Amino acid sequence: MASVSWDRLVDGVLSGDVRSLARLITRVENREPGWQEAMKALYPASGKAAVVGITGSPGAGKSTLTNAVAGLFAAQGRKIGVIAVDPSSPFSGGALLGDRLRMRESAVHPDVFIRSMATRGALGGLCQGARDVARIMAAFGKDLILIETVGVGQDEVEVVKAADCVMVVLTPGQGDGIQALKAGIMEIADIYVVNKADRDGADEVVADVLGMLSIAGGEGSPVLKTSAVTGAGIAELAEAVLAGIGRAKNRETWLRERVKAEILSLMENEILNSLVGKFGKNGALEKAVSGILDGKSDPYTAVEALLPGLSEAASGDGRR
Amino acid sequence: MSEDRKIRVLIAKPGLDGHERGARIIAYGLRDAGFEVIYTGLRQTPAEIARAAVQEDVDLVGLSILSGAHLSLTRKVLDRLSEMNASDIPVIVGGVVPPEDAETLASMGVAGVFTAGTPVSAVADFIRAQIAKKTD
Numbered sequence: 001m002a003s004v005s006w007d008r009l010v011d012g013v014l015s016g017d018v019r020s021l022a023r024l025i026t027r028v029e030n031r032e033p034g035w036q037e038a039m040k041a042l043y044p045a046s047g048k049a050a051v052v053g054i055t056g057s058p059g060a061g062k063s064t065l066t067n068a069v070a071g072l073f074a075a076q077g078r079k080i081g082v083i084a085v086d087p088s089s090p091f092s093g094g095a096l097l098g099d100r101l102r103m104r105e106s107a108v109h110p111d112v113f114i115r116s117m118a119t120r121g122a123l124g125g126l127c128q129g130a131r132d133v134a135r136i137m138a139a140f141g142k143d144l145i146l147i148e149t150v151g152v153g154q155d156e157v158e159v160v161k162a163a164d165c166v167m168v169v170l171t172p173g174q175g176d177g178i179q180a181l182k183a184g185i186m187e188i189a190d191i192y193v194v195n196k197a198d199r200d201g202a203d204e205v206v207a208d209v210l211g212m213l214s215i216a217g218g219e220g221s222p223v224l225k226t227s228a229v230t231g232a233g234i235a236e237l238a239e240a241v242l243a244g245i246g247r248a249k250n251r252e253t254w255l256r257e258r259v260k261a262e263i264l265s266l267m268e269n270e271i272l273n274s275l276v277g278k279f280g281k282n283g284a285l286e287k288a289v290s291g292i293l294d295g296k297s298d299p300y301t302a303v304e305a306l307l308p309g310l311s312e313a314a315s316g317d318g319r320r
Numbered sequence: 321m322s323e324d325r326k327i328r329v330l331i332a333k334p335g336l337d338g339h340e341r342g343a344r345i346i347a348y349g350l351r352d353a354g355f356e357v358i359y360t361g362l363r364q365t366p367a368e369i370a371r372a373a374v375q376e377d378v379d380l381v382g383l384s385i386l387s388g389a390h391l392s393l394t395r396k397v398l399d400r401l402s403e404m405n406a407s408d409i410p411v412i413v414g415g416v417v418p419p420e421d422a423e424t425l426a427s428m429g430v431a432g433v434f435t436a437g438t439p440v441s442a443v444a445d446f447i448r449a450q451i452a453k454k455t456d
Contacts, residue, residue, distance in 0.1 A: 018374060018375070018404075019374055019377075019404070019405060019406065022374055022375055022376065022377035023377050025377065026328070026377045030325050030326070088356075089351065089352070092351065092352045092353065092354045093326075093354045094350065094351035094352060094353060094354045094355050094356060094357065095351060095356045095357065096347055096348065096351045096357050096359060097356060097357065097358045097359070097376075098358075098359045098361075100358060100359075100360050100361075100372060101359065101360055101361040104360075104361075104368070107368065107371065107372070108367075108368065108371075113375055114372075114375055115375060115376060116356075116358050116376055118326070118356050120326070
């Protein structure tokens with residue numbers, strides 16, 4: 001697998017070669033040595049694309065909606081990347097990535113590139129991985145990148161933080177679904193989509209969302225009804241997405257926060273990986289575990305012993 | 321993390337037969353064996369399969385064919401892959417395949433043929449061996 005050099009893959013991506021794009025994504029996703037250099041080389045070419053996050057409960061129709069929006073944007077002449085995320089099994093580490101199943105119509109379009117991603121549960125999580133893949137697609141020449149998330153958990157909030165525009169997909173008959181989404185997700189949405197609006201109860205969901213927005217002070221965020229199956233509301237949704245992207249460019253504080261969050265997330269990964277590597281190799285981690293299990297130590301003391309000086313420096317800063 | 325590099329496979333069903341069970345069993349089984357399995361569902365065209373294989377950068381493509389059209393469908397998938405400059409992606413075929421056809425498939429370049437009743441673990445082992453061979 002190490003046959004093709006990073007340089008050749010980077011050149012391939014920048015010159016629009018699809019196989020290079022796919023292969024480079026794999027290597028960056030696997031964090032193969034040299035991945036940072038490749039990302040650095042691609043970064044300057046990745047600035048023009050916009051990233052759209054699509055989230056919502058499992059079964060809300062995210063894949064079907066992503067397919068419909070991707071197809072419409074592609075028909076308008078835009079170059080589209082799709083990142084479809086599904087969960088890895090925490091037991092086997094395997095994953096069944098089935099989102100493509102519902103994306104057939106857009107997948108046949110020559111300007112649509114779809115990539116399935118498993119959450120993998122790796123250190124640092126999915127957020128940075130998805131952000132990197134979006135950036136590679138942007139450097140390849142995609143105008144719009146749609147990230148469809150798993151639909152549950154904290155990763156959701158992290159992934160969509162990387163997006164310029166976030167839509168939350170809701171459906172009728174999921175009264176509790178809105179409740180479940182409230183923590184975290186509702187705060188970051190730019191667009192609320194009530195999908196499967198051909199079913200009974202869609203108007204109630206719209207009213208619920210509007211009610212919640214009026215309490216939370218989020219008036220002005222569009223609440224749209226769609227039916228990904230009949231195509232109703234898709235054109236309006238696409239317009240709302242473009243408007244949302246347009247607004248994102250003007251949010252200077254938010255843009256700063258986003259860059260800061262990315263630096264911190266990369267630092268966290270680096271630090272954790274290097275510490276896990278170091279203490280894993282020299283056996284200090286296992287020794288600390290044994291000490292705690294034998295009742296001779298506790299996790300807090302163990303961390304202080306592993307990182308002498310670090311916690312003092314941090315608390316000193318905090319007290320200043 | 322490259323030492324335990326994830327194996328990615330595409331399980332696809334070309335052609336018109338609607339018998340999805342075998343493909344699903346393989347897809348679930350390979351997931352449980354620790355693979356990342358991209359499953360694209362029924363009645364995929366050879367062009368769709370080749371595109372998905374390239375975009376997903378899979379290590380291997382598994383075709384499930386029960387319609388009897390395994391020779392022509394597999395030929396077409398291999399042709400589409402070759403057109404996309406992706407002949408290096410190994411293809412295996414599962415389904416109802418008579419022994420003489422299995423030989424023909426092998427001569428076309430198919431890496432392995434698995435008939436009904438093959439345990440998923442045997443398929444998983446075969447895929448791991450294929451990929452190890454390719455990496456060396």
